[in-house]
Structures are given as structure tokens and as C-alpha cells.
Amino acid sequence: MSSNCDNKKTVIPPKFILDGSLGDVAKFLRIMGFSAELRVTNLRREKIGPDYIVITRSEELANHLRKNGKEAIVLPKKKPKEGIIHDLRLIVEKVSPKRMRPYMFCTPFCQHCNSALMVRDAKELSSLIPEKSLHHLDWAYYCTSCNKTYWLGSHWKRIRDVFERALEGYDIVIPRPWQKSPPCQ
Ligand SMILES: [Zn+2]
Numbered sequence: 008m009s010s011n012c013d014n015k016k017t018v019i020p021p022k023f024i025l026d027g028s029l030g031d032v033a034k035f036l037r038i039m040g041f042s043a044e045l046r047v048t049n050l051r052r053e054k055i056g057p058d059y060i061v062i063t064r065s066e067e068l069a070n071h072l073r074k075n076g077k078e079a080i081v082l083p084k085k086k087p088k089e090g091i092i093h094d095l096r097l098i099v100e101k102v103s104p105k106r107m108r109p110y111m112f113c114t115p116f117c118q119h120c121n122s123a124l125m126v127r128d129a130k131e132l133s134s135l136i137p138e139k140s141l142h143h144l145d146w147a148y149y150c151t152s153c154n155k156t157y158w159l160g161s162h163w164k165r166i167r168d169v170f171e172r173a174l175e176g177y178d179i180v181i182p183r184p185w186q187k188s189p190p191c192q
Contacts, residue, residue, distance in 0.1 A: 010112070010113065010180055010190050010191045011108050011109060011110070011111040011112065011113065011179055011180050011190075012109045012110065012111075012113045012191055019058065020041065020042075020109075020110045021041060021058075021060055021102050021106060021107060021110075022041065022042045022043075022044075022056075022058055022059050022060070023036055023041060023042065023043045023044065023059065023060050023061075023062055024043075024044045024046055024050070024055060024059050024060070024061050024062070025043055025044065025045050025046070025061070025062045025063070026045075026046070026050065026062070026063045026064065026065070026068075027045050027046055027047035027048075028064070029045070029062060029063075029064070029082070030045060031091055032062065032082070032091065032094050032095070032098075033045050033121075034118050035091060035095055035166075035169065035170075035173075036095075036098070036116075037115060037116035037117065037118050037121060038115050038116075038118065038166065039095075039107075039111055039112060039115070039170070040110045040111050040112050040113045040114055040115050040116070041107070041110060041116065042116055042121060042123075043116065043121060044121055045121075050063070050068055050072070051068060051071055051072075055072070055077055059077070059078070060078040060079070060080060060102060061077060061078070061079040061080070062079075062080045062082065062098065063079065063080075063081060063082070064081065064082050064083070064084050065081070066081050069081045080097070080098055080101045080102070082094050082097060082098075083097075089172075091169060091173075092169055092172045092173045093173075095169070095170075095173035095174075096173045096174070099173070099174065099177065104177045104179075108177070108178075108179060111174075111179050111180075112179075112180070112181060112182050112190045112191070113190065113191040114191070115148060115157070117150040117152065117153060117155060117157075118155075118157070119150065119153050119155050120150065120152050120153045120155075122150050122151070122152040122153070124148035124149060124150055124157065125148065125149050125150075125151060126146055126147075126148060126149075126189045127146065127147060127148070127149045128145070128146060129141055129144035129145055129146055129147045129158070131149075132147050132149055132156050135149075135154075135155075135156040136156055136158060140158060140160050143160070143185050144158055144160075144185070145187055145188070146158075146188065146189055148189075159182055159183070159184050159185060159186060160184060160185065161184060161185075163182070163183075163184040163185075164184050167181055167182070167183070167184065
């Protein structure tokens with residue numbers, strides 16, 4: 008098995024709206040393959056679409072949203088040690104691994120602007136990738152909205168380690184550094 012998306016068409020991808028203070032969580036959700044919008048405004052006053060799940064550290068806000076028929080996940084207020092691993096695991100548990108799995112690492116979203124990334128031949132992005140990395144790459148992700156490029160290089164080992172621990176036991180395929188082809192094509 009080389010990807011997670013075998014039964015993709017049976018479920019709708021979860022989309023997230025996060026409290027403005029949860030930038031690190033949003034970043035990891037985007038890398039994982041989910042749209043994660045950060046909102047710095049008061050989420051009580053915002054219109055939230057029916058397909059969105061709100062992530063917050065405020066129990067009060069979550070209760071308010073749930074009363075209005077919205078889906079909301081509360082992360083612990085006090086950041087535990089290794090907070091991001093704990094937070095991601097909690098999100099996957101609450102949303103359900105079954106619902107998230109088909110989209111995991113399939114189409115990542117831009118860490119900068121939350122647009123869906125495209126797979127490109129690394130050579131086409133040679134002006135955006137340092138020579139020492141380009142040398143090892145056949146492909147990379149590209150954001151057509153903000154012109155940013157992402158690739159699974161040596162830095163990916165650290166990121167992958169976070170996912171490996173957050174997703175332990177869920178039978179999720181996590182891409183490897185410098186892997187020869189994209190997780191989903
Ligand atoms: Zn972007």
C-alpha cells in the first residue's frame with residue numbers, strides 16, 4: 008500500500024477553521040492534507056459553513072458553536088509537553104481516523120496561504136529549490152497562489168517524526184524524505 012486514499016469517494020473531506028492562536032496546528036493539518044483556515048476574528052460572530060469543523064482551546068466557544076449545530080473540537084488549554092503531537096492525535100480521534108484517512112498526505116495545502124498544492128516536476132521549479140536539494144528530487148509541491156515550493160527533503164524527517172507519533176496505530180502511510188514519487192498521483 009503506497010497511499011491512504013483507496014476509498015476516497017465515499018466520504019467528504021473535513022475542512023477546519025482554527026482560532027488565530029493555533030497557527031502551529033493549522034500548519035500540520037495543511038501538511039497532512041486538510042484545508043485549515045486561521046481566523047483572528049471572533050468566531051462567535053462569524054458565519055461558519057456547514058462543512059467546517061472549528062478547532063479552539065475555548066470550551067465556551069465550542070459549546071456556543073455546538074448549540075448552533077456546528078462541529079467543534081476543544082484542545083487542552085494548557086499545552087502539555089509535546090503539545091503538537093497530543094493536539095493532532097486528539098483531532099484525528101475526534102474527527103475519526105476513518106473520515107480523515109483517505110485524505111491523509113494526498114493533496115497537501117500551502118502552509119503559507121492554505122491553497123491546495125500541485126505536484127510538479129522538480130526541474131520546472133529549479134529557480135525555487137536550492138541546488139543541493141534539487142539534485143535529489145524528481146518532484147515537488149507548488150502553490151500556484153503564492154508561488155511557494157515544498158519538498159520532502161531532510162527537514163521532512165523531523166516533521167515525519169511528529170506525524171508518526173501523532174498517528175501511531177492508525178495504519179496511515181506517511182511519506183518518506185526524498186521519496187521518488189508523490190504519495191498520490
Ligand atoms: Zn500558497
